[in-house]
Amino acid sequence: MIYSQISITNPWFKETINEFHTYYCKEEKITQHTCYCFQVSRYRSKLLGYSIDISWRGKDHAGFDIEFTLLGLVVNFHIHDTRHWNYATNNWYTKEETTGKQYG
Numbered sequence: 001m002i003y004s005q006i007s008i009t010n011p012w013f014k015e016t017i018n019e020f021h022t023y024y025c026k027e028e029k030i031t032q033h034t035c036y037c038f039q040v041s042r043y044r045s046k047l048l049g050y051s052i053d054i055s056w057r058g059k060d061h062a063g064f065d066i067e068f069t070l071l072g073l074v075v076n077f078h079i080h081d082t083r084h085w086n087y088a089t090n091n092w093y094t095k096e097e098t099t100g101k102q103y104g
Contacts, residue, residue: 001054001055001058002054002055003052003053005049005050006050006051007048007049007051008046008047009045009046010044010046010047010072016044019044020042020043022039022041023040023041023042024038025038025039026038026039033081034063034079034080034081034082035080036077036079037076037078037080038077039075039077040075041074041076044072046069046072046074047069047071047072048071049068049069050067050068052065053066057085060084061080061081061083062080063078063081064078065077065078
């Protein structure tokens, strides 16, 4: 697992009801258990930043996530597994385990 983040927040930002707005979002299935998402948004509390998260196993919706922020404009690309992680067995929940049950 690799995770890195740097961000500079807006010191004059006051939280409002419309602090976050999505301009574009496209999400599609790649394989049986993998999807991608490309999103462009505005998040007024951030001025500048980047983050990268690479974790292919060991958590819910593991995958590759990269995000760049410039003056509140956020561009995010995410490839993730659609399954949930079973911490007791250290593997993905099976379809039989998830049908009709809560994750946990």
